[in-house]
Amino acid sequence: MAEEQQVNQVQSQPQAEQIEAEEVEGEEDEESAHLPFPNARVVKIIKSNLKSPHQLKRDVKEGANVLLGEILSDISQTMDKQEFFTLSSEHFNQAARKYREIALNQKRIKRIQKVLEKQRAELDEIIAEIELETPPESVQQ
Numbered sequence: 386m387a388e389e390q391q392v393n394q395v396q397s398q399p400q401a402e403q404i405e406a407e408e409v410e411g412e413e414d415e416e417s418a419h420l421p422f423p424n425a426r427v428v429k430i431i432k433s434n435l436k437s438p439h440q441l442k443r444d445v446k447e448g449a450n451v452l453l454g455e456i457l458s459d460i461s462q463t464m465d466k467q468e469f470f471t472l473s474s475e476h477f478n479q480a481a482r483k484y485r486e487i488a489l490n491q492k493r494i495k496r497i498q499k500v501l502e503k504q505r506a507e508l509d510e511i512i513a514e515i516e517l518e519t520p521p522e523s524v525q526q
Contacts, residue, residue, distance in 0.1 A: 420447060421454030456484060 427450045428441060463480035464472050478485075 420450045421457065422450050424450060427453065460484075 424446050428446055431441060431449060460477065460480045464476050467476050
């Protein structure tokens with residue numbers, strides 16, 4: 386009799402874990418219902434671009450999902466301004482252009498920063514040379 390109770394307890398534990406897992410999946414499905422894309426796909430894309438393994442919190446997953454939805458919404462609204470009934474990949478590329486040029490613009494900004502840093506260093510050298518050439522008497526007067 387005691388053996389039967391132990392067997393029943395052991396069998397009921399996996400069932401309880403399965404019920405809890407189903408409840409968690411149900412909650413995630415309800416939460417992801419308001420998201421524009423399947424959360425699993427967004428997480429897969431994020432993790433495929435990470436060099437080292439990381440655990441993503443739910444707010445990161447949902448935030449990325451919402452951001453992607455907003456970007457697609459903006460692209461769609463831009464394409465909606467076209468006068469053509471049929472929209473092609475050309476229209477999509479034109480609408481998505483500002484998002485694709487972000488990396489290019491970041492490279493341009495870094496290049497400009499380097500040029501400005503180099504010019505500042507040259508100006509500092511010129512100022513130092515002028516200060517060395519100027520006699521100390523004329524500086525005090």
